Amino acid sequence: MSFLCLQLLGLAIIGIGVAFLLNWTVVKDELKSQLTVAPWVFIVIGAIMFVIAFFGCCGAIRESHCMVVTEGIVTSVHGLFNKRKSDNVDKATESIINNLQQQFSxxxxxxxxxxxxxxxxxxxxxxxxxxxxxxxxxxxxxxxxxxxxxxxxxxxxxxxxxxxxxxxxxxxxxxxxxxxxxxxxxxxxx
Structure with a gap:
């Protein structure tokens, strides 16, 4: 069930990225080019989450050792990457929150x-x-x-x-x- 939730969350994040991409000129004008890749970041992060959850879900259902190991490796690499980049996460999170607050007023x-x-x-x-x-x-x-x-x-x-x-x-x-x-x-x- 948690894999399904992660897949749906990944798809939701992709949807947010596409929504921002379609309305990007308004957001870009407001930010004055301080954040130029936000829609693509949402789409890429959502796709990564979806793929990871897909490998975990299908690996568990089919009892595929290869898929479960692939999901574990990708998750571990992602965790290590986030641990090393923790200083940048706060600025990115703040920027995303500000972006969402502007978009939804x-x-x-x-x-x-x-x-x-x-x-x-x-x-x-x-x-x-x-x-x-x-x-x-x-x-x-x-x-x-x-x-x-x-x-x-x-x-x-x-x-x-x-x-x-x-x-x-x-x-x-x-x-x-x-x-x-x-x-x-x-x-x-x-």
């Missing part, structure tokens, strides 16, 4: 108070309209003019898109079940 998980008692927040927490930001503290983003929390914003997006996504998922599942029943051997033929 949200701030923090539950709201701007997640960042503690600070006078100013990162610009990604406030509206993109400079006239709104400029009216308070000389262009600084504060808790008063910050966007709502990302959890509530994403919950609203989920409410808006859950039925179309569920319809597509059910359609794919029906096609998959139909294909499997056509290929499944009958008990008398074993």
């Amino acid at each position: 949200c701030c923090g998980s539950d709201g701007p108070t997640d960042y503690g008692a600070v006078l100013t927040l990162h610009d990604s927490c406030c509206a993109r309209d400079p006239s709104i930001i400029g009216s308070v503290l000389g262009g600084k983003c504060t808790i008063e003019n910050a966007n709502p929390g990302c959890a509530s914003t994403l919950a609203k997006l989920y409410e808006k898109w859950n039925k179309p996504i569920a319809g597509v998922a059910i359609g794919v599942a029906c096609v998959e079940v139909r294909m499997r029943t056509q290929r499944a051997p009958t008990i008398g033929r074993l």
Whole structure:
């Protein structure tokens, strides 16, 4: 089950990367070319996660020693790479969070108070309209003019898109079940 979750998470990250790629000019203009590879990073990381989970899942199901060892080696190399690059992860994580906050017009998980008692927040927490930001503290983003929390914003997006996504998922599942029943051997033929 955990391999399936990792596969779905990998596909979700690929989807986020593609969404950013389709809307990249807006994000790129906002960041002023400070982060030029974000969509491709999402797509590559999502693909890597999907492949690793695929090898682990198929290796476990088929009891394939080769696939399980491949998954273990790739996971170990990935872990060592991340351990060596831990200083860069914080900057990258911060950049990704800021990017997501701008894209979804949200701030923090539950709201701007997640960042503690600070006078100013990162610009990604406030509206993109400079006239709104400029009216308070000389262009600084504060808790008063910050966007709502990302959890509530994403919950609203989920409410808006859950039925179309569920319809597509059910359609794919029906096609998959139909294909499997056509290929499944009958008990008398074993």
